[in-house]
Amino acid sequence: MNLSRMAEWDIDSINIFRAKGRGKIYPEFKTLLSSICRNECRYCIFRKYCHIYRGKWNKDKLISITLKLWNKGKIKGLFLSSSIYNDPEKVVEDQLEVVRGLRKRGFEGFIHLRIMPGTPKWIIYEAIKYVDRIGVNIETPDPSIFYSIAPDKGSYRNDILKVLEYCSLAWKDYRSMGLLKNGVSTQMIVGIGENDLQILETTFRLVREMGLRRVYYSPFRPVPGTPMEKNNPCPKTRVKLLYQAFYLIRDYGFTIKDFNRLLNEDKMLITARNLKKKYAEINRYIFPINLNNEKYYNIVKVPGIGPSIAREILYRRRYEKITPKILEEIMGRNIKKVLKYVDF
Numbered sequence: 001m002n003l004s005r006m007a008e009w010d011i012d013s014i015n016i017f018r019a020k021g022r023g024k025i026y027p028e029f030k031t032l033l034s035s036i037c038r039n040e041c042r043y044c045i046f047r048k049y050c051h052i053y054r055g056k057w058n059k060d061k062l063i064s065i066t067l068k069l070w071n072k073g074k075i076k077g078l079f080l081s082s083s084i085y086n087d088p089e090k091v092v093e094d095q096l097e098v099v100r101g102l103r104k105r106g107f108e109g110f111i112h113l114r115i116m117p118g119t120p121k122w123i124i125y126e127a128i129k130y131v132d133r134i135g136v137n138i139e140t141p142d143p144s145i146f147y148s149i150a151p152d153k154g155s156y157r158n159d160i161l162k163v164l165e166y167c168s169l170a171w172k173d174y175r176s177m178g179l180l181k182n183g184v185s186t187q188m189i190v191g192i193g194e195n196d197l198q199i200l201e202t203t204f205r206l207v208r209e210m211g212l213r214r215v216y217y218s219p220f221r222p223v224p225g226t227p228m229e230k231n232n233p234c235p236k237t238r239v240k241l242l243y244q245a246f247y248l249i250r251d252y253g254f255t256i257k258d259f260n261r262l263l264n265e266d267k268m269l270i271t272a273r274n275l276k277k278k279y280a281e282i283n284r285y286i287f288p289i290n291l292n293n294e295k296y297y298n299i300v301k302v303p304g305i306g307p308s309i310a311r312e313i314l315y316r317r318r319y320e321k322i323t324p325k326i327l328e329e330i331m332g333r334n335i336k337k338v339l340k341y342v343d344f
Contacts, residue, residue: 077110183213191234
């Protein structure tokens with residue numbers, strides 16, 4: 001992949017990634033700064049000993065292309081990551097040169113910066129001046145799997161988790177000033193030996209203790225020519241369930257205990273079209289929920305009631321009793337979905 005040449009002749013030939021968030025689509029230019037890598041991650045097409053064509057962006061060219069795409073209205077943001085072609089500090093400094101250059105030239109779009117394992121704290125605090133979201137890939141919830149698939153990527157504790165902690169601290173220190181407004185993120189590869197309970201436990205800690213705003217789950221896909229080319233691919237249905245679980249943790253206050261009866265004997269999430277509704281069916285004894293005296297995180301567990309509706313219920317009940325009529329004013333025809341789960 002020649003990262004520079006692919007856009008040299010025709011800007012319209014660049015693939016635009018359509019990121020999803022809160023029911024909307026955000027077109028973004030998603031690219032690596034370089035596909036040259038010194039590491040030997042066993043799953044990756046860019047690992048050191050894979051015989052593929054590689055490239056590295058000229059930083060000024062990348063800035064220019066991104067600005068052109070943004071000015072034409074083709075993108076709303078940039079997602080910038082990189083292979084590790086030098087020491088982590090140098091790689092992230094090069095990334096910073098790009099995002100800093102974009103801001104200086106008037107780029108007002110979204111910037112999501114994926115930094116390198118082992119990035120020093122001071123660089124992270126510098127980066128948050130220019131980007132909207134920052135993070136490093138955790139790859140897996142299991143350190144033993146991490147060392148197996150990424151033997152030379154550094155220490156799981158010191159080069160991955162510690163970097164996420166630095167990102168989280170930077171966000172907590174400066175979010176009141178409007179910096180890093182979309183918070184911290186990470187990514188796990190799903191389907192390389194871990195179970196769903198491990199993923200949920202790690203996700204819970206990342207969200208509740210570090211305040212991560214997003215955990216991405218990437219289904220494993222075997223790449224020809226890599227040591228893991230014969231491993232089975234991860235079903236997309238598994239990843240869809242994990243994303244449901246992530247939102248239940250982040251937005252609905254679910255704890256690991258809440259997931260206990262949603263896991264099978266292999267510690268994998270049971271098949272369900274809607275995990276929240278399945279939870280309600282399995283835990284029928286906790287319903288009905290009284291909308292006039294229950295707390296937020298009990299109300300939001302009702303199928304059909306999301307965070308915004310739950311907050312509206314809490315607001316309205318401060319000055320009036322919630323009745324079926326009031327609930328219908330709040331929910332409209334969707335009230336039919338919740339009546340069997342609530343009381344007044």
